[in-house]
Amino acid sequence: MYKKRNRKTLRLIGYFASVMMLIFNLSAASFTPVAEAAAGQTLTMDKLQYLKGEAITLSYTGAGANGADWVGIYKAGDVPPNSGVSLRWDYIKSGDGKVSLSNGLDPGTYDALFMLNGGYEIVDRKTFKVVEQIEHVPVDGVTLDQQNVTMTEGETVTLTATVTPANANDTKVSWTSSDPAVVSVTAAGGSASLTGNSPGTATVTAVTYDGNFTSSANVTVVADLTLQNIIENAQAKYDAAVEGNEDGQYVAGSKAQLQSAIDAARATANDSNATPEQVNQAKAALKAAIQLFDKQKISADLNGDGRISIGDLAIVAGSYGKQPDQADWNEKADVNHDGKVDVIDLQIVAKATLQ
Structure with a gap:
């Protein structure tokens, strides 16, 4: 019994060690502090590589009405004001719009920062490169x-x-x-x-x-299928599903959403006065709910090769710290579908590789 416990303990130690090693080996830029963005405050690059001398075009949303919000270009990973003055900058007009910055930057990797009210509160950050010639990035x-x-x-x-x-x-x-x-x-x-x-x-x-x-x-x-058939299939799917944070389980709250859709469809099915159009609408709504529920299933097989391995773990590690509004966002790496790639995603995949 003690040998079994020891083996289990060693496996857990190895699992957590592998996760922590991945985290500490991630790019420092992933941990650069960024304030929680207000609703709709985002920054988007029109491309991720610019030729030296080519204007840098940025699209933004949610700029303040005072006209003091601004964008600045810094070396990748720099955090103003400790990193010194920006290499390029400009104020942005309120609301949504575009701004173009001149590019006399040397070849290298840079960050474009969206900052508020003439200060240094960062609400979004995008990374890009300046190159002598466009690099070929293969699929x-x-x-x-x-x-x-x-x-x-x-x-x-x-x-x-x-x-x-x-x-x-x-x-x-x-x-x-x-x-x-x-x-x-x-x-x-x-x-x-x-x-x-x-x-x-x-x-x-x-x-x-x-x-x-x-x-x-x-x-x-x-x-x-009839509406009743669809309800029965959906209910069976609901009954078999387990919520949790492991491979093959469903994210918290997903079952309640599906059950709500099932209940709405059942109400229509039990309504003797329901019109054919209402029945068809109920069928379509329940099918859509089932499809959404299926997408909430946690899968650690990120590369779709039918097995869970270090390759899947590398995909999560490569996207660590990313969010959906960033250009290099990889939805597959968000294993638990919570809108960010963090240590929980690493833990889910790392644990699945040990099973």
């Missing part, structure tokens, strides 16, 4: 937001591909269906609209133009 993978899709005849579902890294030069993908008679695909950039044509199964695949990386989803098309 290293692609993932889909769903690996298993169930839909009914005539239904349309959206499938979205995420190409990594986000700053790759060519993030375009092509889409194919293994059986268009079952499910057809209409591509729209990084997303595809799937239409269920007849009952059966098919595989929908996204392929990157750069590198020919692929990711696929298994699609099942079933005959149009």
Whole structure:
């Protein structure tokens, strides 16, 4: 018994050690303090690489009415005012808009900072490079937001591909269906609209133009179900689901959302005066709730290779500290779907690699 406990203890020690080592090896810039942004205060770069001498264009939202909010360019990781004066700067007009800064910067890595009221309260930070010539950033993978899709005849579902890294030069993908008679695909950039044509199964695949990386989803098309059938399927999914912070579980609160949608659909199903239009609306709403619920499932297999390994852990580590409004945001790395990549995401994946 003591040997078993010792082995378990060693595994836990190794697990926490690996997580902490990853955290301390992350870029220092990831830990640069940034104030909690007020609603809508964001900064966006029009690109992540600029040729030396090329104007730097920034889009912003939520600037204050006093006209004293400003943007400044600093060396990557610098925190004003301790880091000294900005290399380039300008005030920004209230509301949303764009500002263009001259670029006489030497080649290197820089941060664009959104700061408030003429001071140094940072509400957003974006990192970019100045280069002598545009660097080729190759694609290293692609993932889909769903690996298993169930839909009914005539239904349309959206499938979205995420190409990594986000700053790759060519993030375009092509889409194919293994059986268009079952499910057809209409591509729209990084997303595809799937239409269920007849009952059966098919595989929908996204392929990157750069590198020919692929990711696929298994699609099942079933005959149009009654509202009661959909309710029963949703209730079974709810009953089998477990909320928590481990691989295969669902994020906290997701079951309550699904149950609320089930209850609303059941009310319509039990209403003898419900019109066909109301029934169809209830079916569509419950299907959408099921699809949202499926996206709330925690999966530590980030690269979609069917196993959980150090490669998945590296994806989280590479996105540590990132949030959705940043250019290099990787939604897959936000394992627990809470809008940020932090130590909890690292812990979930690290623990899953030990199982």
